Amino acid sequence: MESAADDRFSFNGIDASSGRPLVPDLSAAALARLARGLPVDTDAIELHELRASQPFATAEDVDPRRLEEAGWAVVFAHDADPAIREALAPLLAHRRAQASAIDDRRYREFLGPDAHRPGERKQAFLARHGVARSGPVDPDRLPYYLLIVGDPARIPFEFQAQLDVQYAVGRLHFDRVEDYAHYARSVVLAETTHISRAGLTLFGTRHPGDRASELSSDHLIGGLHAALARTRSRCPLALVPAADASKARLARLLGGPDTPALLFTAGHGVGFPADDPRQRDHQGALLCQDWPGPTWSRPIPQDFYFAGDDLAHDADLRGLVAFFFACFGGGTPQQDAFHPRGQGPPPLLAAQPFVARLASQLLAHPRGGALAVIAHVDRSWASAFHGGRSGPEVEVFTSAIKRMIDGHPVGYAMEYFGSRHAELSADLALALDEDSEPGLAHDRELADLWTTSSDARNYLVLGDPAVRVTTNNAARA
Incomplete structure (x- = not known):
């Protein structure tokens, strides 16, 4: 029998106006009801x-x-x-x-x-x-x-x-x-001019008592580190311990002296209500270890998160590819995509859809911008890498990163996510067609399929999809 914890699905996002999760943990039954009311990606x-x-x-x-x-x-x-x-x-x-x-x-x-x-x-x-x-x-x-x-x-x-x-x-x-x-x-x-940087850096926060960051630290960052450390790639691999994943440390990785060829981060993206004047500039900014965790239940100051206007004027981002696992890290749609059909118009997430400011400022830095930012539109789910009873599932992330550090174009590397979305959408359509079994087991299957399919669909490349990670050791096809 599944435990109560197995029945919870967590988002990686914090409402910076209140200090509370953007979306509370949802049960498999609640998500299964949502999946039954949304269209399948044909x-x-x-x-x-x-x-x-x-x-x-x-x-x-x-x-x-x-x-x-x-x-x-x-x-x-x-x-x-x-x-x-x-x-x-x-x-x-x-x-x-x-x-x-x-x-x-x-x-x-x-x-x-x-x-x-x-x-x-x-x-x-x-x-x-x-x-x-x-x-x-x-x-x-x-x-x-x-x-x-x-x-x-x-x-x-x-x-x-x-x-x-x-x-x-x-x-x-x-x-x-x-x-x-x-x-x-x-x-x-x-x-x-063959600008290149050394290595891949993994950066992830972990806040005790915060289930979403515990999962992303233990299973996504931890799983990636274990899998990539076993590869034969000569690309240097660095892991920032969660206790050191501060805003100051992230600044050293985003245009500072420790900027790698490929930076992968996992943790909370901050979000704001549609009428908050900070939304356009700070939505999707990266919450760092400076945040005390879920005991903090009031508005979150910028001291705790890294936004686009935190980039140093003399930052040098040339040759960087950044991959952010965080809610709204790539952008924000106008309407709530998780609103069931037949229950009125979807709530507005923003007055207009927009690209995350941190991502766009990384790309357009006047001293030299990043090559690409890979990030999420809308909210991200822990189920993207943690499949409940099946345990960690980081193969898609690992495969895409391996392809990048081998010097293949970023857009080609992200084909793993497109393939995953296609496969899961087909499985979801079949599960919905056979949706006659009541109970937690079937609800869990629908919830797993719908959240992982939606998550895979919502990654996007900001920048030219033909750029390549320029590590010192990346092979050229």
């Missing part, structure tokens, strides 16, 4: 069925690790400011030279009438450009690597997630045109 199911016979997203004779074979494209919003394209010109010229080496069709710019249109979903966008909605990617029709440039209010997060089921997709959105120029310059410089 795009993911279709991809899962396709990959039963075609294990890779690209056609059989296309190597997704090689840009000249897989291709690269940029997708702008329909009303994009021409100055944004001009600011990105160095990056676009750099990618054109790489992607069009075999065939000019493998470099594309979707601008003007070809750009993404308001309300356009994946199927309509592909059909308008003569591309099949499913099947292996043919880079002569639409390249495998796609960079979306636009505000999520114009090009929704959902469109990115739909494309990401089949393609390797990243996004850029900044409030200032000059930030696009900063990012373009950082990527071109990193790739043409």
Whole structure:
């Protein structure tokens, strides 16, 4: 029989306006009811069925690790400011030279009438450009690597997630045109002057009595460290002890003297109500070990968390890829995606959807920005890596990180999460179709499938999906 603890599902997020969890622990029964009221991702199911016979997203004779074979494209919003394209010109010229080496069709710019249109979903966008909605990617029709440039209010997060089921997709959105120029310059410089950093660093908080951080520290950070320490990679691996995971220590890893090639963090992201003036700047900031833990039941000061405006003016982030496991670490949707159908309009999480400020400021730092930030849109779940009675499940995280430190493009490495989302969505659809068994065991199965499928879907790459971790020892395919 499952214990009461086994029946609890935990979020990694704290409401900074109150000091309480963004969402309290939920039971399997409550989540099963929610799963029964939400639509299943049919795009993911279709991809899962396709990959039963075609294990890779690209056609059989296309190597997704090689840009000249897989291709690269940029997708702008329909009303994009021409100055944004001009600011990105160095990056676009750099990618054109790489992607069009075999065939000019493998470099594309979707601008003007070809750009993404308001309300356009994946199927309509592909059909308008003569591309099949499913099947292996043919880079002569639409390249495998796609960079979306636009505000999520114009090009929704959902469109990115739909494309990401089949393609390797990243996004850029900044409030200032000059930030696009900063990012373009950082990527071109990193790739043409071979800027590299040593190693992978794991950073995770652990607050006694706080179940979510205990799970992420013990099972995600601990599981990753154990698995990666067993690999034969020559990439140096560093683990920051939870007791040392302070804001000051994180500053040394984000542009300071200890900045690695790949930084993986796990812990709480801070959130705010939609009407809080701090939401836009601080939502998704990383709560550090400075927070005393669940005994703190009042508003959380910025001294306890690391936000975008905590980045030092002289920070040097060149060559960094950051992976944040934290609620809202990548961005915030406008509406609550966990609201069952038939129960009125979904509550608003924000006035407009937005990219997390910490992530965007890491990418656009004027002294040299990060190559990419991988993070979560919406809230993240401990069940992403802790499968209840089955114990820790970190293989998807481990595999993606191994692929990155071996020098493969970040978007290609994240295909593990797309495959996981596709597989779990198919399993969830089957479980819902056979939803006739009452009781905790079946509720637990539905809750597990729905939370892990949703979690895998909500990771996104911010930045160019074709960038690579530039460790001193990373192999080049």
